[in-house]
Amino acid sequence: MGLKTLFKAGLMLDLYFFKNNRAAFISMLLWPYLVLSLILGMGTIFGNPESFKAKVGMEVDPIVYFVASTFVALSSIDVMWGVGGQILSQRWIGTLPYTLLAPYRTSVTLVVSYVPRYLLSISINILEFAPLIVIVSGAYQGVLKLGVLFLAATIGMFPLLGFSALFASLLLTIREESNILGWLNPIILLFSGAFYPAYLLPYWARLISQALPTTYTIELARTAALLSSPDLAHVTFLIGLLAGITVVYNFVAYLVIGAGERKAMREGAI
Amino acid sequence: MLARVKAVLWLHTLRLWRYKWSFLNMILSYVVWMLLLMLGILLFVPHELLGETVKAAFWTILAWNIISQFSSLIGGWMRFFISIGMVEEHILRGMSPFKVIVGRVIPSFSVIVVSQLFIAVLLNGMFKIDVLVVNDPPLLALSFMMLMVESLSYGIVIAAISMRTSIPHAMLEILNFAIVGLLMIPANMLPSGLNILYLTIPYIAPAHLMKIATLRGMNMLYLEALTIALIESSAFSITAMCSIIKSEKWIRKNGVKAIGFW
Numbered sequence: 318m319g320l321k322t323l324f325k326a327g328l329m330l331d332l333y334f335f336k337n338n339r340a341a342f343i344s345m346l347l348w349p350y351l352v353l354s355l356i357l358g359m360g361t362i363f364g365n366p367e368s369f370k371a372k373v374g375m376e377v378d379p380i381v382y383f384v385a386s387t388f389v390a391l392s393s394i395d396v397m398w399g400v401g402g403q404i405l406s407q408r409w410i411g412t413l414p415y416t417l418l419a420p421y422r423t424s425v426t427l428v429v430s431y432v433p434r435y436l437l438s439i440s441i442n443i444l445e446f447a448p449l450i451v452i453v454s455g456a457y458q459g460v461l462k463l464g465v466l467f468l469a470a471t472i473g474m475f476p477l478l479g480f481s482a483l484f485a486s487l488l489l490t491i492r493e494e495s496n497i498l499g500w501l502n503p504i505i506l507l508f509s510g511a512f513y514p515a516y517l518l519p520y521w522a523r524l525i526s527q528a529l530p531t532t533y534t535i536e537l538a539r540t541a542a543l544l545s546s547p548d549l550a551h552v553t554f555l556i557g558l559l560a561g562i563t564v565v566y567n568f569v570a571y572l573v574i575g576a577g578e579r580k581a582m583r584e585g586a587i
Numbered sequence: 588m589l590a591r592v593k594a595v596l597w598l599h600t601l602r603l604w605r606y607k608w609s610f611l612n613m614i615l616s617y618v619v620w621m622l623l624l625m626l627g628i629l630l631f632v633p634h635e636l637l638g639e640t641v642k643a644a645f646w647t648i649l650a651w652n653i654i655s656q657f658s659s660l661i662g663g664w665m666r667f668f669i670s671i672g673m674v675e676e677h678i679l680r681g682m683s684p685f686k687v688i689v690g691r692v693i694p695s696f697s698v699i700v701v702s703q704l705f706i707a708v709l710l711n712g713m714f715k716i717d718v719l720v721v722n723d724p725p726l727l728a729l730s731f732m733m734l735m736v737e738s739l740s741y742g743i744v745i746a747a748i749s750m751r752t753s754i755p756h757a758m759l760e761i762l763n764f765a766i767v768g769l770l771m772i773p774a775n776m777l778p779s780g781l782n783i784l785y786l787t788i789p790y791i792a793p794a795h796l797m798k799i800a801t802l803r804g805m806n807m808l809y810l811e812a813l814t815i816a817l818i819e820s821s822a823f824s825i826t827a828m829c830s831i832i833k834s835e836k837w838i839r840k841n842g843v844k845a846i847g848f849w
Contacts, residue, residue, distance in 0.1 A: 340758050343758070344758060344760070344761055347761055348761075351761065351764050351765070352624070354768065355624060355628075355764070355767065355768060356624060356627045356628055358768060358771070359628045359644070359771050360627070360628045360630065360631030360632075361631065362771060362772070362773075363628065363631065363632050363636065363640040363643065363644070364628075364629075364630075364631030364632035364633060364636065364640070365631060365633070366631065368630075368631055368632060368633045369630050369631045372630050373630065379631070383627065386627070499612050499613070499615075499616040500612055500615035500616035500619055502616075503616060503619035503620045503622075503623050504619050506623060507619060507622065507623050507626075511623060512623055512624065512626055512627030512630075513623070513626035513627055513629075513630065
Protein backbone atom coordinates (compact mmCIF):
# COMPACT_ATOMS: atom_id res chain seq x y z
CA MET A 318 0.00 0.00 0.00
CA GLY A 319 1.62 3.24 -1.19
CA LEU A 320 1.04 6.74 0.11
CA LYS A 321 -0.84 7.46 -3.13
CA THR A 322 -3.35 4.74 -2.19
CA LEU A 323 -3.83 6.28 1.25
CA PHE A 324 -4.35 9.69 -0.35
CA LYS A 325 -6.88 8.26 -2.81
CA ALA A 326 -8.63 6.33 -0.03
CA GLY A 327 -9.08 9.55 1.95
CA LEU A 328 -10.56 11.36 -1.03
CA MET A 329 -12.89 8.50 -1.97
CA LEU A 330 -14.04 8.20 1.65
CA ASP A 331 -15.37 11.76 1.61
CA LEU A 332 -16.80 11.60 -1.90
CA TYR A 333 -18.79 8.46 -1.07
CA PHE A 334 -19.78 9.92 2.28
CA PHE A 335 -21.26 12.94 0.49
CA LYS A 336 -22.92 10.69 -2.09
CA ASN A 337 -24.48 8.35 0.47
CA ASN A 338 -25.29 10.89 3.16
CA ARG A 339 -26.78 13.83 1.33
CA ALA A 340 -28.32 15.34 4.47
CA ALA A 341 -24.83 15.61 6.01
CA PHE A 342 -23.53 17.16 2.79
CA ILE A 343 -26.32 19.73 2.68
CA SER A 344 -25.79 20.51 6.34
CA MET A 345 -22.07 20.99 5.67
CA LEU A 346 -22.99 23.56 3.01
CA LEU A 347 -25.50 25.32 5.23
CA TRP A 348 -23.52 25.61 8.48
CA PRO A 349 -21.03 28.32 7.41
CA TYR A 350 -23.84 30.59 6.25
CA LEU A 351 -25.91 29.88 9.36
CA VAL A 352 -23.04 30.84 11.68
CA LEU A 353 -22.33 33.93 9.59
CA SER A 354 -25.99 34.98 9.49
CA LEU A 355 -26.36 34.52 13.23
CA ILE A 356 -23.40 36.75 14.07
CA LEU A 357 -24.08 39.42 11.45
CA GLY A 358 -27.87 39.33 11.97
CA MET A 359 -27.77 39.53 15.75
CA GLY A 360 -24.90 42.03 15.58
CA THR A 361 -26.81 44.44 13.37
CA ILE A 362 -30.08 44.00 15.30
CA PHE A 363 -28.44 44.79 18.66
CA GLY A 364 -25.62 47.06 17.45
CA ASN A 365 -24.05 48.64 14.36
CA PRO A 366 -21.00 48.22 12.07
CA GLU A 367 -19.45 51.53 13.26
CA SER A 368 -19.26 50.23 16.81
CA PHE A 369 -17.71 47.03 15.45
CA LYS A 370 -14.97 48.96 13.60
CA ALA A 371 -14.28 51.09 16.70
CA LYS A 372 -13.89 48.01 18.91
CA VAL A 373 -11.75 46.08 16.43
CA GLY A 374 -9.65 49.22 15.92
CA MET A 375 -9.20 48.65 12.17
CA GLU A 376 -10.86 49.74 8.95
CA VAL A 377 -12.36 46.37 8.08
CA ASP A 378 -15.45 45.13 6.32
CA PRO A 379 -17.50 43.24 8.97
CA ILE A 380 -18.89 40.80 6.37
CA VAL A 381 -15.48 39.75 5.00
CA TYR A 382 -14.08 39.81 8.56
CA PHE A 383 -16.63 37.24 9.74
CA VAL A 384 -16.47 35.25 6.50
CA ALA A 385 -12.71 34.89 7.16
CA SER A 386 -13.36 34.01 10.83
CA THR A 387 -16.07 31.47 10.02
CA PHE A 388 -14.05 29.92 7.19
CA VAL A 389 -10.90 29.46 9.28
CA ALA A 390 -12.84 28.39 12.39
CA LEU A 391 -14.68 25.67 10.44
CA SER A 392 -11.48 24.58 8.64
CA SER A 393 -9.62 24.34 11.95
CA ILE A 394 -12.39 22.27 13.51
CA ASP A 395 -12.26 20.07 10.43
CA VAL A 396 -8.54 19.39 10.95
CA MET A 397 -8.86 18.81 14.70
CA TRP A 398 -11.75 16.40 14.20
CA GLY A 399 -10.33 14.83 11.05
CA VAL A 400 -7.03 13.89 12.66
CA GLY A 401 -7.54 14.01 16.44
CA GLY A 402 -11.14 12.82 16.41
CA GLN A 403 -10.33 9.95 14.02
CA ILE A 404 -8.86 7.95 16.91
CA LEU A 405 -12.13 8.29 18.79
CA SER A 406 -14.39 7.47 15.85
CA GLN A 407 -12.20 4.52 14.80
CA ARG A 408 -12.32 3.24 18.38
CA TRP A 409 -16.12 3.51 18.34
CA ILE A 410 -16.56 1.67 15.04
CA GLY A 411 -13.89 -0.93 15.90
CA THR A 412 -11.35 -0.17 13.13
CA LEU A 413 -8.61 1.24 15.40
CA PRO A 414 -6.78 -2.11 15.85
CA TYR A 415 -6.51 -2.46 12.04
CA THR A 416 -5.14 1.07 11.65
CA LEU A 417 -2.62 0.44 14.44
CA LEU A 418 -1.50 -2.80 12.77
CA ALA A 419 -1.37 -1.32 9.23
CA PRO A 420 2.07 -1.09 7.49
CA TYR A 421 2.24 2.68 7.99
CA ARG A 422 2.50 4.45 11.31
CA THR A 423 -0.91 5.52 12.61
CA SER A 424 0.09 9.19 12.42
CA VAL A 425 1.04 8.78 8.72
CA THR A 426 -2.23 6.98 7.93
CA LEU A 427 -4.27 9.62 9.75
CA VAL A 428 -2.52 12.59 8.16
CA VAL A 429 -2.07 11.32 4.57
CA SER A 430 -5.63 10.03 4.28
CA TYR A 431 -6.91 13.27 5.81
CA VAL A 432 -5.10 15.85 3.63
CA PRO A 433 -7.22 15.26 0.45
CA ARG A 434 -10.37 15.40 2.54
CA TYR A 435 -9.28 18.74 4.00
CA LEU A 436 -8.42 20.21 0.60
CA LEU A 437 -11.80 19.08 -0.74
CA SER A 438 -13.61 20.55 2.24
CA ILE A 439 -11.89 23.98 2.11
CA SER A 440 -12.39 24.14 -1.66
CA ILE A 441 -16.12 23.56 -1.16
CA ASN A 442 -16.23 26.18 1.59
CA ILE A 443 -14.34 28.78 -0.43
CA LEU A 444 -16.59 28.20 -3.46
CA GLU A 445 -19.55 28.65 -1.17
CA PHE A 446 -18.34 32.02 0.10
CA ALA A 447 -17.04 33.19 -3.31
CA PRO A 448 -20.31 34.77 -4.54
CA LEU A 449 -20.78 36.70 -1.29
CA ILE A 450 -17.21 38.05 -1.28
CA VAL A 451 -17.37 39.01 -4.96
CA ILE A 452 -20.68 40.84 -4.37
CA VAL A 453 -19.30 42.69 -1.32
CA SER A 454 -15.81 43.50 -2.64
CA GLY A 455 -16.15 43.52 -6.44
CA ALA A 456 -14.64 41.02 -8.89
CA TYR A 457 -10.93 41.98 -8.71
CA GLN A 458 -10.74 42.60 -4.95
CA GLY A 459 -12.98 39.59 -4.33
CA VAL A 460 -10.71 37.19 -6.19
CA LEU A 461 -7.71 38.63 -4.30
CA LYS A 462 -9.45 38.16 -0.95
CA LEU A 463 -10.47 34.61 -1.84
CA GLY A 464 -6.84 33.92 -2.72
CA VAL A 465 -5.71 35.17 0.71
CA LEU A 466 -8.33 32.99 2.40
CA PHE A 467 -7.29 29.90 0.47
CA LEU A 468 -3.63 30.60 1.21
CA ALA A 469 -4.37 31.01 4.95
CA ALA A 470 -6.37 27.79 5.11
CA THR A 471 -3.74 25.80 3.18
CA ILE A 472 -0.69 27.09 5.09
CA GLY A 473 -2.59 26.98 8.36
CA MET A 474 -3.27 23.29 7.84
CA PHE A 475 0.38 22.23 8.27
CA PRO A 476 0.97 23.28 11.91
CA LEU A 477 -2.57 22.20 12.75
CA LEU A 478 -1.86 18.68 11.50
CA GLY A 479 0.93 18.30 14.07
CA PHE A 480 -1.18 19.99 16.73
CA SER A 481 -4.10 17.61 16.07
CA ALA A 482 -1.79 14.59 15.95
CA LEU A 483 -0.83 15.51 19.54
CA PHE A 484 -4.49 15.23 20.49
CA ALA A 485 -4.71 11.92 18.65
CA SER A 486 -1.79 10.65 20.68
CA LEU A 487 -3.40 11.89 23.89
CA LEU A 488 -6.67 10.10 23.05
CA LEU A 489 -4.72 6.96 22.17
CA THR A 490 -2.87 6.98 25.50
CA ILE A 491 -5.58 7.91 27.97
CA ARG A 492 -8.17 5.44 26.59
CA GLU A 493 -10.67 8.27 26.66
CA GLU A 494 -14.09 7.22 25.42
CA SER A 495 -15.89 10.48 25.93
CA ASN A 496 -15.64 13.24 23.47
CA ILE A 497 -13.18 15.69 25.04
CA LEU A 498 -12.57 17.31 21.66
CA GLY A 499 -16.15 18.57 21.87
CA TRP A 500 -15.15 21.25 24.37
CA LEU A 501 -11.47 21.53 23.49
CA ASN A 502 -12.23 22.74 19.96
CA PRO A 503 -14.28 25.81 20.90
CA ILE A 504 -11.82 26.68 23.69
CA ILE A 505 -8.96 26.62 21.18
CA LEU A 506 -10.99 28.81 18.82
CA LEU A 507 -11.86 31.18 21.66
CA PHE A 508 -8.20 31.66 22.60
CA SER A 509 -7.22 31.95 18.93
CA GLY A 510 -9.54 34.93 18.52
CA ALA A 511 -11.86 33.19 16.07
CA PHE A 512 -14.82 35.55 16.42
CA TYR A 513 -13.41 37.96 19.00
CA PRO A 514 -9.91 39.34 18.30
CA ALA A 515 -7.19 37.73 20.44
CA TYR A 516 -5.63 41.15 21.18
CA LEU A 517 -8.81 42.15 23.05
CA LEU A 518 -8.55 39.14 25.38
CA PRO A 519 -7.05 39.43 28.90
CA TYR A 520 -3.23 39.16 29.22
CA TRP A 521 -3.22 35.52 30.44
CA ALA A 522 -5.46 34.47 27.56
CA ARG A 523 -3.19 36.27 25.07
CA LEU A 524 -0.24 34.22 26.32
CA ILE A 525 -2.15 31.01 25.52
CA SER A 526 -3.27 32.37 22.16
CA GLN A 527 0.35 33.02 21.13
CA ALA A 528 1.14 29.30 21.43
CA LEU A 529 -1.77 28.22 19.21
CA PRO A 530 -1.27 27.81 15.45
CA THR A 531 -4.88 28.81 14.76
CA THR A 532 -4.22 32.34 16.09
CA TYR A 533 -1.84 33.10 13.19
CA THR A 534 -4.02 31.36 10.60
CA ILE A 535 -6.98 33.49 11.65
CA GLU A 536 -4.83 36.64 11.61
CA LEU A 537 -3.58 35.78 8.12
CA ALA A 538 -7.12 35.12 6.86
CA ARG A 539 -8.34 38.39 8.34
CA THR A 540 -5.93 40.45 6.28
CA ALA A 541 -8.48 39.75 3.53
CA ALA A 542 -11.02 41.85 5.45
CA LEU A 543 -8.94 45.03 5.41
CA LEU A 544 -10.50 47.75 3.29
CA SER A 545 -7.03 48.88 2.18
CA SER A 546 -4.60 46.49 0.45
CA PRO A 547 -3.08 43.96 2.87
CA ASP A 548 0.43 44.77 4.10
CA LEU A 549 2.63 42.29 2.22
CA ALA A 550 5.38 42.43 4.84
CA HIS A 551 2.88 41.42 7.54
CA VAL A 552 1.49 38.60 5.37
CA THR A 553 5.03 37.29 4.72
CA PHE A 554 5.82 37.53 8.43
CA LEU A 555 2.72 35.47 9.31
CA ILE A 556 3.53 32.86 6.67
CA GLY A 557 7.09 32.58 8.06
CA LEU A 558 5.73 32.27 11.59
CA LEU A 559 3.33 29.51 10.54
CA ALA A 560 6.19 27.68 8.81
CA GLY A 561 8.25 27.81 12.01
CA ILE A 562 5.32 26.59 14.13
CA THR A 563 4.74 23.80 11.58
CA VAL A 564 8.27 22.46 12.15
CA VAL A 565 7.94 22.61 15.96
CA TYR A 566 4.49 21.03 16.25
CA ASN A 567 5.08 18.32 13.67
CA PHE A 568 8.41 17.36 15.19
CA VAL A 569 6.91 17.12 18.70
CA ALA A 570 3.89 15.22 17.31
CA TYR A 571 6.19 12.79 15.49
CA LEU A 572 7.95 11.96 18.76
CA VAL A 573 4.88 11.90 20.99
CA ILE A 574 2.53 9.95 18.72
CA GLY A 575 5.21 7.28 18.29
CA ALA A 576 5.30 6.83 22.06
CA GLY A 577 1.48 6.80 22.14
CA GLU A 578 1.31 4.11 19.45
CA ARG A 579 3.87 1.92 21.22
CA LYS A 580 1.97 2.26 24.50
CA ALA A 581 -1.31 1.37 22.79
CA MET A 582 0.28 -1.69 21.11
CA ARG A 583 1.91 -2.81 24.35
CA GLU A 584 -1.11 -2.36 26.62
CA GLY A 585 -3.85 -3.02 24.08
CA ALA A 586 -5.38 0.38 24.77
CA ILE A 587 -7.75 0.18 21.88
CA MET B 588 -48.09 2.92 38.24
CA LEU B 589 -45.95 4.69 40.86
CA ALA B 590 -43.38 1.89 40.68
CA ARG B 591 -43.10 2.41 36.90
CA VAL B 592 -42.66 6.17 37.28
CA LYS B 593 -40.01 5.53 39.95
CA ALA B 594 -38.23 3.08 37.64
CA VAL B 595 -38.12 5.61 34.79
CA LEU B 596 -36.88 8.39 37.08
CA TRP B 597 -34.29 6.08 38.62
CA LEU B 598 -33.07 4.92 35.18
CA HIS B 599 -32.42 8.45 33.91
CA THR B 600 -30.93 9.74 37.16
CA LEU B 601 -28.58 6.77 37.34
CA ARG B 602 -27.56 7.21 33.70
CA LEU B 603 -26.94 10.90 34.32
CA TRP B 604 -24.57 9.98 37.15
CA ARG B 605 -22.84 7.19 35.20
CA TYR B 606 -22.28 9.45 32.18
CA LYS B 607 -21.17 12.38 34.31
CA TRP B 608 -18.10 13.10 32.13
CA SER B 609 -20.20 13.18 28.97
CA PHE B 610 -22.67 15.39 30.83
CA LEU B 611 -19.89 17.81 31.83
CA ASN B 612 -18.43 17.66 28.33
CA MET B 613 -21.81 18.54 26.84
CA ILE B 614 -22.27 21.49 29.19
CA LEU B 615 -18.76 22.79 28.71
CA SER B 616 -18.84 22.56 24.91
CA TYR B 617 -22.27 24.22 24.75
CA VAL B 618 -21.17 27.05 27.06
CA VAL B 619 -17.93 27.72 25.18
CA TRP B 620 -19.67 27.69 21.79
CA MET B 621 -22.29 30.12 23.04
CA LEU B 622 -19.62 32.38 24.51
CA LEU B 623 -17.64 32.28 21.29
CA LEU B 624 -20.64 33.37 19.20
CA MET B 625 -21.81 35.92 21.78
CA LEU B 626 -18.43 37.64 21.91
CA GLY B 627 -18.55 38.01 18.13
CA ILE B 628 -22.04 39.51 18.27
CA LEU B 629 -21.16 41.86 21.14
CA LEU B 630 -18.39 43.42 19.01
CA PHE B 631 -21.20 45.27 17.21
CA VAL B 632 -22.84 46.60 20.36
CA PRO B 633 -22.00 50.09 21.67
CA HIS B 634 -20.86 50.19 25.29
CA GLU B 635 -23.99 51.99 26.55
CA LEU B 636 -26.30 49.25 25.16
CA LEU B 637 -24.22 46.34 26.42
CA GLY B 638 -26.30 45.70 29.59
CA GLU B 639 -29.66 45.15 27.90
CA THR B 640 -28.11 43.34 24.92
CA VAL B 641 -26.25 40.82 27.06
CA LYS B 642 -29.48 40.13 28.96
CA ALA B 643 -31.51 39.77 25.75
CA ALA B 644 -28.90 37.43 24.31
CA PHE B 645 -28.84 35.34 27.50
CA TRP B 646 -32.61 34.77 27.53
CA THR B 647 -32.70 34.10 23.78
CA ILE B 648 -29.99 31.50 24.28
CA LEU B 649 -32.02 29.94 27.10
CA ALA B 650 -35.05 29.60 24.80
CA TRP B 651 -32.86 28.08 22.10
CA ASN B 652 -31.21 25.77 24.64
CA ILE B 653 -34.63 24.41 25.70
CA ILE B 654 -35.74 23.85 22.10
CA SER B 655 -32.54 22.19 20.96
CA GLN B 656 -31.87 20.02 24.06
CA PHE B 657 -35.41 18.67 24.21
CA SER B 658 -35.51 17.74 20.54
CA SER B 659 -32.02 16.25 20.34
CA LEU B 660 -31.74 14.64 23.78
CA ILE B 661 -35.26 13.24 23.80
CA GLY B 662 -35.93 12.52 20.14
CA GLY B 663 -32.33 11.58 19.45
CA TRP B 664 -32.27 8.96 22.22
CA MET B 665 -34.84 6.86 20.38
CA ARG B 666 -32.18 5.39 18.07
CA PHE B 667 -30.22 4.08 21.07
CA PHE B 668 -33.40 2.82 22.70
CA ILE B 669 -34.44 0.96 19.52
CA SER B 670 -30.95 -0.45 18.89
CA ILE B 671 -30.70 -2.08 22.33
CA GLY B 672 -34.09 -3.73 21.79
CA MET B 673 -35.86 -1.87 24.58
CA VAL B 674 -38.93 -0.84 22.59
CA GLU B 675 -40.16 -4.43 22.20
CA GLU B 676 -39.25 -5.24 25.83
CA HIS B 677 -41.35 -2.39 27.16
CA ILE B 678 -44.31 -3.04 24.87
CA LEU B 679 -44.34 -6.74 25.89
CA ARG B 680 -44.48 -5.70 29.54
CA GLY B 681 -47.33 -3.27 28.94
CA MET B 682 -45.23 -0.15 29.32
CA SER B 683 -45.17 2.54 26.67
CA PRO B 684 -41.62 3.16 25.38
CA PHE B 685 -42.54 6.81 25.08
CA LYS B 686 -42.98 7.07 28.84
CA VAL B 687 -39.36 5.99 29.18
CA ILE B 688 -38.34 8.52 26.53
CA VAL B 689 -40.15 11.31 28.40
CA GLY B 690 -37.84 10.57 31.36
CA ARG B 691 -35.09 12.14 29.26
CA VAL B 692 -36.46 15.40 30.62
CA ILE B 693 -34.11 14.78 33.58
CA PRO B 694 -30.80 14.96 31.66
CA SER B 695 -32.16 17.64 29.30
CA PHE B 696 -33.32 19.84 32.16
CA SER B 697 -30.02 19.31 34.00
CA VAL B 698 -27.99 20.31 30.94
CA ILE B 699 -30.14 23.42 30.40
CA VAL B 700 -30.01 24.59 34.03
CA VAL B 701 -26.29 23.97 34.61
CA SER B 702 -25.16 25.41 31.25
CA GLN B 703 -27.31 28.55 31.63
CA LEU B 704 -26.07 29.13 35.18
CA PHE B 705 -22.51 28.71 33.93
CA ILE B 706 -23.13 31.23 31.13
CA ALA B 707 -24.71 33.65 33.66
CA VAL B 708 -21.66 33.41 35.94
CA LEU B 709 -19.28 33.98 33.00
CA LEU B 710 -21.26 36.98 31.71
CA ASN B 711 -21.39 38.43 35.21
CA GLY B 712 -17.62 38.05 35.51
CA MET B 713 -16.86 39.47 32.07
CA PHE B 714 -19.35 42.31 31.73
CA LYS B 715 -20.46 42.86 35.37
CA ILE B 716 -24.09 42.32 34.31
CA ASP B 717 -26.46 40.22 36.41
CA VAL B 718 -28.53 38.55 33.70
CA LEU B 719 -30.60 36.66 36.27
CA VAL B 720 -32.43 39.78 37.52
CA VAL B 721 -36.02 39.46 36.24
CA ASN B 722 -39.02 41.81 36.25
CA ASP B 723 -41.76 39.19 36.52
CA PRO B 724 -40.72 35.78 37.97
CA PRO B 725 -44.20 34.12 37.70
CA LEU B 726 -44.45 35.08 34.01
CA LEU B 727 -40.92 33.81 33.46
CA ALA B 728 -41.84 30.47 35.07
CA LEU B 729 -44.99 30.23 32.94
CA SER B 730 -43.16 31.03 29.70
CA PHE B 731 -40.44 28.54 30.64
CA MET B 732 -43.08 25.85 31.24
CA MET B 733 -44.84 26.54 27.94
CA LEU B 734 -41.58 26.49 26.03
CA MET B 735 -40.75 23.18 27.68
CA VAL B 736 -44.15 21.71 26.81
CA GLU B 737 -43.81 22.75 23.16
CA SER B 738 -40.24 21.46 22.88
CA LEU B 739 -40.99 18.22 24.71
CA SER B 740 -44.01 17.59 22.48
CA TYR B 741 -41.89 18.27 19.41
CA GLY B 742 -39.23 15.84 20.72
CA ILE B 743 -41.89 13.17 21.22
CA VAL B 744 -43.42 13.73 17.78
CA ILE B 745 -40.07 13.28 16.03
CA ALA B 746 -39.28 10.28 18.24
CA ALA B 747 -42.61 8.77 17.14
CA ILE B 748 -41.86 9.51 13.48
CA SER B 749 -38.40 7.94 13.87
CA MET B 750 -40.12 4.64 14.73
CA ARG B 751 -41.43 4.45 11.17
CA THR B 752 -38.98 6.36 9.04
CA SER B 753 -35.52 7.93 9.34
CA ILE B 754 -35.00 11.42 10.73
CA PRO B 755 -31.90 13.26 9.46
CA HIS B 756 -30.24 14.51 12.66
CA ALA B 757 -28.11 17.07 10.82
CA MET B 758 -31.23 18.69 9.39
CA LEU B 759 -32.85 18.87 12.82
CA GLU B 760 -29.84 20.73 14.17
CA ILE B 761 -30.07 23.18 11.29
CA LEU B 762 -33.77 23.69 11.96
CA ASN B 763 -33.01 24.37 15.62
CA PHE B 764 -30.27 26.81 14.63
CA ALA B 765 -32.63 28.62 12.24
CA ILE B 766 -35.11 29.05 15.09
CA VAL B 767 -32.61 31.12 17.07
CA GLY B 768 -32.61 33.59 14.18
CA LEU B 769 -36.38 33.89 14.49
CA LEU B 770 -36.23 34.13 18.29
CA MET B 771 -33.97 37.17 18.25
CA ILE B 772 -36.34 39.33 16.16
CA PRO B 773 -38.04 41.78 18.56
CA ALA B 774 -41.81 41.43 17.96
CA ASN B 775 -42.45 45.07 18.97
CA MET B 776 -40.31 46.31 16.06
CA LEU B 777 -42.51 44.59 13.47
CA PRO B 778 -45.50 46.36 11.84
CA SER B 779 -48.95 45.74 13.30
CA GLY B 780 -50.53 42.56 11.94
CA LEU B 781 -47.19 41.10 10.96
CA ASN B 782 -46.19 40.94 14.64
CA ILE B 783 -49.21 38.73 15.40
CA LEU B 784 -48.33 36.51 12.47
CA TYR B 785 -44.77 36.35 13.81
CA LEU B 786 -46.02 35.31 17.25
CA THR B 787 -47.90 32.37 15.75
CA ILE B 788 -44.63 30.73 14.66
CA PRO B 789 -43.99 27.85 17.09
CA TYR B 790 -41.93 28.81 20.18
CA ILE B 791 -42.03 32.55 19.40
CA ALA B 792 -44.98 33.42 21.66
CA PRO B 793 -43.57 31.80 24.86
CA ALA B 794 -40.13 33.21 24.02
CA HIS B 795 -41.71 36.67 23.68
CA LEU B 796 -43.32 36.23 27.11
CA MET B 797 -39.88 35.33 28.43
CA LYS B 798 -38.52 38.60 27.02
CA ILE B 799 -41.41 40.55 28.65
CA ALA B 800 -40.58 38.90 31.98
CA THR B 801 -36.88 39.71 31.81
CA LEU B 802 -36.26 42.85 29.72
CA ARG B 803 -37.31 46.46 30.09
CA GLY B 804 -39.67 48.10 27.56
CA MET B 805 -40.86 44.80 26.10
CA ASN B 806 -44.41 44.65 27.53
CA MET B 807 -46.10 45.03 24.14
CA LEU B 808 -48.37 42.23 22.82
CA TYR B 809 -48.59 40.57 26.25
CA LEU B 810 -52.17 39.28 25.97
CA GLU B 811 -51.75 38.22 22.34
CA ALA B 812 -48.56 36.29 23.13
CA LEU B 813 -50.13 34.65 26.19
CA THR B 814 -53.22 33.51 24.27
CA ILE B 815 -51.19 32.20 21.33
CA ALA B 816 -48.70 30.43 23.62
CA LEU B 817 -51.50 28.69 25.57
CA ILE B 818 -53.30 27.54 22.40
CA GLU B 819 -50.03 26.43 20.80
CA SER B 820 -48.81 24.51 23.86
CA SER B 821 -52.15 22.68 24.06
CA ALA B 822 -52.06 21.89 20.33
CA PHE B 823 -48.48 20.63 20.62
CA SER B 824 -49.39 18.38 23.59
CA ILE B 825 -52.43 16.93 21.78
CA THR B 826 -50.34 16.27 18.66
CA ALA B 827 -47.70 14.52 20.78
CA MET B 828 -50.33 12.30 22.46
CA CYS B 829 -51.88 11.40 19.09
CA SER B 830 -48.42 10.61 17.66
CA ILE B 831 -47.70 8.27 20.58
CA ILE B 832 -51.01 6.40 20.17
CA LYS B 833 -50.65 6.16 16.40
CA SER B 834 -47.03 5.07 16.56
CA GLU B 835 -47.67 2.38 19.20
CA LYS B 836 -50.60 1.04 17.18
CA TRP B 837 -48.35 0.94 14.11
CA ILE B 838 -45.55 -0.88 16.02
CA ARG B 839 -47.99 -3.53 17.31
CA LYS B 840 -49.14 -4.16 13.75
CA ASN B 841 -45.84 -3.94 11.84
CA GLY B 842 -43.11 -4.50 14.45
CA VAL B 843 -40.24 -2.21 15.36
CA LYS B 844 -38.10 -0.88 12.56
CA ALA B 845 -34.54 -0.15 13.65
CA ILE B 846 -34.44 3.37 12.30
CA GLY B 847 -34.34 6.34 14.69
CA PHE B 848 -32.18 9.36 13.97
CA TRP B 849 -29.19 9.12 11.70
